[in-house]
Amino acid sequence: MRRFDEQLAELNNMMLEMAALVEKTITMASQALIEQDTKRAKNVIAVEADVEQKEKEIESLCLKLLLQQQPVAKDLRVISSALKMITDLERIGDQAADISEIVIMMNGAPYAKNPEHISQMATATVKMVTESIDAYVKKDLKLAKSVIAYDDVVDDLFDKVKFDLIEMIRSDGKHGEQSIDLLMIAKFYERIGDHAVNIAKWVVYSITGKQA
Amino acid sequence: MKFSISNMDLFYGDFQALKNINIEIPANEITAFIGPSGCGKSTLIKSLNRMNDLTEGCKITGEIFLDGENIYGNIDVNALRKRVGMVFQKPNPFPMSVYDNIAFAPRTHGIKSKFKLNEIVEKSLRDAAIWEELKDRLKKSALSLSGGQQQRLCIARALSVQPDVLLMDEPTSALDPISTAKIEELVLKLKKDYTIVIVTHNMQQAVRISDNTGFFLLGELVEYGDTQQLFSVPANKRTEDYITGRFG
Numbered sequence: 117m118r119r120f121d122e123q124l125a126e127l128n129n130m131m132l133e134m135a136a137l138v139e140k141t142i143t144m145a146s147q148a149l150i151e152q153d154t155k156r157a158k159n160v161i162a163v164e165a166d167v168e169q170k171e172k173e174i175e176s177l178c179l180k181l182l183l184q185q186q187p188v189a190k191d192l193r194v195i196s197s198a199l200k201m202i203t204d205l206e207r208i209g210d211q212a213a214d215i216s217e218i219v220i221m222m223n224g225a226p227y228a229k230n231p232e233h234i235s236q237m238a239t240a241t242v243k244m245v246t247e248s249i250d251a252y253v254k255k256d257l258k259l260a261k262s263v264i265a266y267d268d269v270v271d272d273l274f275d276k277v278k279f280d281l282i283e284m285i286r287s288d289g290k291h292g293e294q295s296i297d298l299l300m301i302a303k304f305y306e307r308i309g310d311h312a313v314n315i316a317k318w319v320v321y322s323i324t325g326k327q328a
Numbered sequence: 329m330k331f332s333i334s335n336m337d338l339f340y341g342d343f344q345a346l347k348n349i350n351i352e353i354p355a356n357e358i359t360a361f362i363g364p365s366g367c368g369k370s371t372l373i374k375s376l377n378r379m380n381d382l383t384e385g386c387k388i389t390g391e392i393f394l395d396g397e398n399i400y401g402n403i404d405v406n407a408l409r410k411r412v413g414m415v416f417q418k419p420n421p422f423p424m425s426v427y428d429n430i431a432f433a434p435r436t437h438g439i440k441s442k443f444k445l446n447e448i449v450e451k452s453l454r455d456a457a458i459w460e461e462l463k464d465r466l467k468k469s470a471l472s473l474s475g476g477q478q479q480r481l482c483i484a485r486a487l488s489v490q491p492d493v494l495l496m497d498e499p500t501s502a503l504d505p506i507s508t509a510k511i512e513e514l515v516l517k518l519k520k521d522y523t524i525v526i527v528t529h530n531m532q533q534a535v536r537i538s539d540n541t542g543f544f545l546l547g548e549l550v551e552y553g554d555t556q557q558l559f560s561v562p563a564n565k566r567t568e569d570y571i572t573g574r575f576g
Contacts (some may be wrong), residue, residue, distance in 0.1 A: 120573065186532055188559045188571045325561030 120185050127177055127198055128253055134170040135249035137163060138205050139242060141212035142308065146238035148216055149231070149301065152224045157216035167209035171202045190322075197322035201252065204311040204318075208245060211304040211311075218297050228284055228291045231298055233276045237305040240270050244312035251319045263316035264328065270309035277302040330355040330493060330523040331376060336390030338371055338547075340383065345371045347547045349390070353540075355492075358515060358524045360534035360555065363544035364575070369527045372544070373495045376525065377412035378405050395492075410437065413486030417498040419478035421470035421485075426453075426462050429470045429481060433489045448488055455521075456484035457514045476507025480514065487522075494518065496526040500533065512537050531571055535559050543567045 117125075141163050148157035178199045181187065187195055244263050251260035281295040281302075320328040331353040338346035346368045353359050361369035371380065378399060380386045392399050399408055410433075422429050430449045439445060449466070453459040458480040462473075470481055479499060486494060496515070500508040515524055515537055528534050534541050535555060542552040543564075551558060551567040562568045569575045 118573075188531065188535070189562050189568050191572050192560065 120181075120187075120191070123177070123181055123185075124191065124194065127174070127181070127195070130170065130174050130177065131198055131201070131249065132253060134167065134174060134202060134205055135245065137167045137170060138208050138212070139246055141167060141209045142238065142242050142245065145212040145215040145219070146235070146242070148219045149238070150235055152219065152222070152226075154220050154224060157219040160216035161213050164209045164213040167206060171206045174198060174202050193322045193325060197252070197318040200318050201315045204314045205245075205249075208308050208311045211308050215301050215304050218301055222294070222297055225294065228288070228294060229280065231277075231280075233273050233280055234298060234302050234305065237270055237273045237277065237302060237309075240266070240273060241305050241308040241312065244270070244309055245315070248312045248315040248319060251316060252322065255319075255323050257320060257323050260316040260319035260323070261328075264313050264320075267309050267313045270306060274302055274306040329353065330395065331525075332391075332393040332396075333372075334391050334393075336375070336388065336392060338368070338375060338380070338389075339385075339387045341385040345547050346375075349549050351542060351549060351552055353523065353525060355523045356519055356521075357539040358519050358526060358537055359540045359542065360538035361525070361527045361542050361544060362529070362531060362534050362571075363550075364570070365529075367544040368547040369542075369544045370497050373414075373497060373525055373527055376493070376495055377409045377414060379409075379414065381405065410489045411491050412493040412495060413489065413491035414495040414497070415479070415482050415486055415499050417501050419475055419482050419502070421473070421478050421481055423469070423471055425467050426470050426473070426481060427466040429485050430488045433485065437489060452484040452488040453481075455487050455518070456480045457510065457517070458484060474507070476503050476510060479503060479507065479511060483511075483514065483518075487518075491522065493523045493525065496524065498527055498529060501529060508533070531559070543570060545570070 141160050144156055144160045144163065147153065148160065178195050181195050185191065244266055247259055248263045250256065251263065278299065281299050284291045285295050317328040320326070329352045333349055333351045336346060336349040337344060349372065361372065363369050374380045375388060375392060380388065388400060394408070394412070397403065422432060424432075427449055430452050431445045434445060434448050439448070450459060453462055458477060461477060462481070470478065473481060483494070500511050503511065512533065515526070518524060526538065538555045540553065541555045541558045543550045543558070545566055551562060551564045553563070558567065559571060562571065
C-alpha cells in the first residue's frame with residue numbers, strides 16, 4: 117500500500133475513533149438524563165474534552181494531507197468532507213455536554229412525568245450519528261440518505277416533547293422550571309439530529325461529488 | 329469553437345499514436361491536455377499547426393477544423409503556423425539579441441519599417457509581461473537571460489506575428505516555481521486575446537489555469553470536459569486512477 121493510502125486509512129480510523137467518542141458522550145448524557153445520574157453527567161464533560169482533542173488531531177492530519185498530497189477527485193472529496201464532518205461531530209459532543217450540564221443543574225429532582233419521548237430522541241440521534249459515520253467509512257450512499265430522511269423522526273419526537281411539556285405546565289404550574297430544562301434538552305437532541313444530517317450530506321458529497 | 333477535431337487518427341509508420349480523436353477546443357479559453365508520457369497529447373497539439381508534417385512517416389486521417397477551415401485541406405501551411413504559434417518545453421531563444429528574437433518572424437513576413445518593428449517588439453514583450461525587465465537590455469543576447477525570462481521571451485516571439493492560438497508543450501517543466509508562477513499568470517492574462525492549448529505533466533497547473541482538460545491514455549482521449557469537474561468528479565475510472573496517482 118502506498119504512503120498516501122496508508123494516511124487515508126489512518127484518517128478513516130481517526131474518524132471512527134472520534135465518532136465512537138461522540139457516540140459515548142450522547143449515550144452517557146442520555147443515561148445520566150434518564151437515571152438522573154449527576155456523576156455520569158460530569159464524566160460526559162471529560163469525554164467531550166477528548167472529542168475536542170481528536171478533532172484537532174484530525175484537522176491537523178487533513179491539513180497535512182492537503183499540503184503534502186495535493187489531492188484531487190475522490191481523495192480531495194474524502195479529505196474535505198472529513199474536515200467539514202469533524203466540526204459537526206465536535207458540535208454534537210458540545211451538545212451532549214450541554215445536556216449533561218442541565219442534568220447536573222437539575223440535581224436529581226424527580227421528573228413530574230416520565231420523559232419517554234426525550235429518551236426516544238436520544239436513541240434516534242445516537243442511531244443517526246452512528247449510521248452517518250458508518251456510511252462515511254463504508255462509502256454507503258443509501259445509508260447516508262436514510263440518515264437524512266430519519267431526521268423527520270427526530271423532528272416529530274421534538275414536537276411530541278413540546279406537547280408533553282405544555283401539558284405538564286398546564287396540569288401544574290410548579291413544573292415550569294423543569295419543563296423549560298427538558299425543552300432545552302430536547303432542543304439539543306434536535307440539533308444533534310441536524311448535525312448528523314450535515315455529516316450524512318458530506319458523506320453523499322464524498323461519494324458522488326454532488327452536494328445533497 | 330476555435331478547433332473542431334473529428335474522427336482523427338494519427339500513425340507514425342505502423343504505430344497508431346492517436347485513435348479516433350473527437351474534441352472541440354473553445355476560443356479564448358485555456359485547454360489542458362494531461363496523461364502519461366507517450367499517450368499522444370504532444371502529438372495532438374503538434375497536429376494543430378501541422379508540425380507533424382515534418383515527421384517522416386506521419387499520416388493523419390480525419391479532420392481538424394480551425395475556425396471552420398480544414399487545416400489538412402488545401403491551405404498555406406506557413407499562414408497556418410502564423411495563426412497557431414507554439415512554445416516548447418525548453419526555452420529556445422535564437423542566438424541573437426532580445427530585439428532580433430522578436431523582430432525575426434515579422435521581418436520574415438516582410439515587415440521592414442523600423443518604427444513598425446519597434447512597435448511590435450514593445451507590444452510583444454509587454455503582452456508577455458517581460459517588457460519592464462528587458463526594455464533596457466534589448467540589444468543584449470537572449471542567451472544571457474534566465475530560463476524563466478527566456479521562456480517569456482519565446483512566448484513574446486510567438487506573439488510577435490499576432491497569432492490566434494498559442495500551443496504550449498510543457499512550457500514550465502524546466503522552470504523554477506517563481507518563473508512557473510509568472511508564466512501561469514501570463515497565460516491567464518493572454519486568454520483574453522488568444523486561444524491557449526497547453527500540454528502539462530503538472531496536474532495542479534492544469535487545475536490552476538485551465539478551463540477544460542482532456543485526459544489521454546495510449547492514444548485515446550479518455551475524458552474531456554470542464555477542468556473543475558474532471559478533477560473533482562471524473563466520469564471515467566481510468567481518469568480517476570491517473571489523477572489520484574493510482575494508475576497501473
